[in-house]
Amino acid sequence: MSFLNGTKLTPASFILNGIPGLEEVHLWISFPLCTMYSIAISGNFGLMYLIYSEEALHRPMYIFLALLSFTDVLMCTSTLPNTLCILWFNRKEIDFKACLAQMFFVHTFTGMESGVLMLMALDRYVAICYPLRYATILTNSVIAKAGLLTFLRGVMLVIPFTFLTKHLPYCRGNVIPHTYCDHMSVAKISCGNVKINAIYGLMVALLIGGFDILCITISYTMILRAVVSLSSADARQKTFSTCTAHICAIVITYVPAFFTFFTHRFGGHTIPPHIHIIMANLYLLMPPTMNPIVYGVKTKQIRESVIRFLLKGKSNSSHSI
Template sequence: MLISNNSYVAPESFILNGIPGLEKVHKWISLPLCAMYIISLVGNLGLVYLIRSEESLHHPMYFFLAMLSIIDFFTCTTTLPNALCIFWFNLKEINFSGCLVQMFFVHGFTGVESGVLMLMALDRYVAICYPLRYATIFTNPVIAKSGLATFLRGVMLMIPFPSLVKRLPFCQSDIISHTYCDHMSVVKLSCASIKVNVIYGLMAALLVGVFDICCISVSYTMILRAVVSLSSADARQKAFSTCTARISAIIITYVPAFFTFFTHRFGGHTVPPSLHIIVANLYLLLPPTLNPIVYGLKTKQIRDSVIHLFHGKKCP
């Protein structure tokens, strides 16, 4: 590390060390990750194409689903190719600026994804609890503005992360025990106090993750109350089926995310580093892989549209 006039110069690069302790099986670990990445690319791009091309899917709930698929595509693409290069070709070096850019996009896209899941929960709340007002509430301009607001919130809250890291002196190791530049993994290499980084990270998590999960929880509580009160068994089954896909997507997204967040800050030495890094990768890869499958299996309109697209038959 270069030092001039008692001030620290930013490191030229970091070394991403992959999964410590499992270096001998990196190639075997890469196989399921690569398969999941391919599935996520095909699934999410296919879902976006399907929603765009099928007029029967030109409704607010599917527009939000298309937003989720686009975000999922970029989220896994931000980290997985880099991880595969580490596993396959031992290309571990990443320059300092590239590390900051990757950090911004990783946290930015995950923040936007959380917001889109919240919008999808609100969409189902209005559709089930206020069906007669649904078309007037979720108009195309409202969908566009809410999507833009969610994107800007995720981006604006994550902009300080690279700046907070850039101000830190890195005079110790340049080896990051991870497959990508996660904020906490990078700042832990600093030889200065990281209190500001930790506090801002907690604030960002509260403003994004905790706020969104509270809104989602309230929405689905109200939805379940409304569904239980329906007199028709068919209507209850249809509403439950619609909600099941979204609840599954929420569990897939938030459980690994909160595990990663809390183990970084409070797990200490109780969680093996290899387990933490594997879960951190799954946290970015599992939702993009499973969301298209979950929505495809649980949503009748999507299944019918796939049949229509491939066989040219009019959906019933």
């Protein structure tokens, strides 16, 4: 280890210990994680390609969905390749700076995920409450600016994590009982005062997650009021059906996220460490894996585009023969 400013110990690297207590079944645990990661990568790239290639999907709702897919790919890729190296090859060492970089990307992209879900809720609000002004309100320029602001918000709020963690003393050792570098997992192995880290982490969660959930709640309250005011039951069902995939995505994202966040801070010793770590991995893997499936099943336009794409491919292959 090397000294910083003569007093603070900074390790050259950390040891990511995988899932403590389940070392003997690391290989078996890796198979479902690898399967989910494969589905996430292929599903999200497939969805992005479909939205890009199908002109019928060049609408704000699907542009936001493509942005969600792009975020999902980056979010799970920031940890899963490294996690699989730990579980498969026992390659547990990670450079100190690489650990800080991973922490930055994990928290930036999870914040981005939440922000995109919020933007998608606002998109549904505009589409249902102001249908005649939908195209003029949500222009490509507005969508690009909203996406950029959501990304910059995450970057600006997450950057302090790296500085706060970097300047902690690590005189207890460098073994992290986790599969990736999460802010509080790294901070907890320090022998310094991590109260500022915990408070700032809570603040960021409220500024990102709390704000986004508030916007989503307000949007859906307004949507429900608009849907209830429709005259026929069929119109109400058709209008609200455009939101079902998004509601599923919200549940898939926020339930494991809240579990991970609150158990890390308030769970104490009541929940076994391996449950914490498995849920922390699922929290990064579940949304990327499930979102393409949910949108593929629940969204009529995407189903039709997939069928058209497959028929086109089949037609091209028969012509080539």
